[in-house]
Amino acid sequence: MTSTFLAEDFAKLVLRGHAQEDACSIHSTQSSDSEDPFKKLDLVENRPPSEAHVSFVEVEGLSEPIALAEDLSGGCGGRIWEAARVMTDYCLWRSRHEPEWMSGKHVLELGSGTGLVGLAIAKGCHPDSMLLTDQLQMLDLMQRNIGLNKAHNNTQACVLNWGEPIPENITRPDIILASDCVYLEVAFQPLIDTLMLLTDENTEIYMSYRKRRKADKRFFQMARKRFILTEVEDPKRSTYQKEGLRLYQLTKKSSK
Numbered sequence: 079m080t081s082t083f084l085a086e087d088f089a090k091l092v093l094r095g096h097a098q099e100d101a102c103s104i105h106s107t108q109s110s111d112s113e114d115p116f117k118k119l120d121l122v123e124n125r126p127p128s129e130a131h132v133s134f135v136e137v138e139g140l141s142e143p144i145a146l147a148e149d150l151s152g153g154c155g156g157r158i159w160e161a162a163r164v165m166t167d168y169c170l171w172r173s174r175h176e177p178e179w180m181s182g183k184h185v186l187e188l189g190s191g192t193g194l195v196g197l198a199i200a201k202g203c204h205p206d207s208m209l210l211t212d213q214l215q216m217l218d219l220m221q222r223n224i225g226l227n228k229a230h231n232n233t234q235a236c237v238l239n240w241g242e243p244i245p246e247n248i249t250r251p252d253i254i255l256a257s258d259c260v261y262l263e264v265a266f267q268p269l270i271d272t273l274m275l276l277t278d279e280n281t282e283i284y285m286s287y288r289k290r291r292k293a294d295k296r297f298f299q300m301a302r303k304r305f306i307l308t309e310v311e312d313p314k315r316s317t318y319q320k321e322g323l324r325l326y327q328l329t330k331k332s333s334k
């Protein structure tokens with residue numbers, strides 16, 4: 079099956095997004111914030127969550143689509159999220175205008191899920207290396223998608239749990255990407271702790287985000303204590319803002 083990430087498929091994503099928002103708002107009024115607000119997603123998907131589903135996702139700026147297995151059996155990261163488009167659009171656009179931006183850089187993606195964002199950026203922005211990371215239950219899916227796209231030359235996947243010590247095999251990246259990782263209040267501090275461990279003042283951090291719940295504001299309040307946050311000047315910024323999508327750059331504050 080062929081899908082177009084920025085056109086036909088986006089309509090599907092928006093529809094899914096509304097369903098997802100409903101799940102979140104039901105969650106925020108009826109249950110505790112420590113639960114995963116995406117738990118109910120399998121109710122809005124048309125296929126059984128254990129069935130892996132492969133499609134071809136067109137990403138603006140890439141000459142070939144990304145082959146993508148989606149599989150919700152390992153958790154909410156097993157499908158494409160809307161904020162992924164914000165991140166891929168920006169990085170591919172910037173690389174077209176500034177080809178040296180990622181060249182020679184080590185890039186690490188947090189909460190990669192399917193790996194779509196990292197794979198598209200590894201293909202289109204030519205970093206030296208791209209490390210997709212997520213929890214153990216997403217590892218097979220990330221590796222499967224690296225294989226489907228024959229991306230082993232510069233892309234690898236490994237487990238990185240937020241709030242836990244950084245595994246020894248992970249070296250400090252030059253650039254960190256996190257798409258749609260602000261959604262679970264109990265994970266706010268662990269995510270900030272991981273960003274603190276992986277960065278210095280020169281690390282570029284990009285976070286794409288979809289506004290869902292008021293509680294998400296707390297993440298940015300917490301992050302501002304340790305990082306300087308700026309909204310990225312992106313040619314599609316006003317369109318995204320209307321859809322509740324944002325892209326931030328974070329820079330670690332000096333400890334001096």
Ligand SMILES: C[S@@+](CC[C@H](N)C(=O)[O-])C[C@H]1O[C@@H](n2cnc3c(N)ncnc32)[C@H](O)[C@@H]1O
Nearest residue numbers: 155158159162189190191212213239240257258
């Ligand atoms: C909403 S999904 C976004 C997936 C992907 N980045 C995208 O934009 O399509 C959030 C991702 O964060 C991951 N995640 C949640 N809590 C985590 C934790 N404590 N450590 C590592 N990853 C985590 C989930 O497994 C999931 O893949």
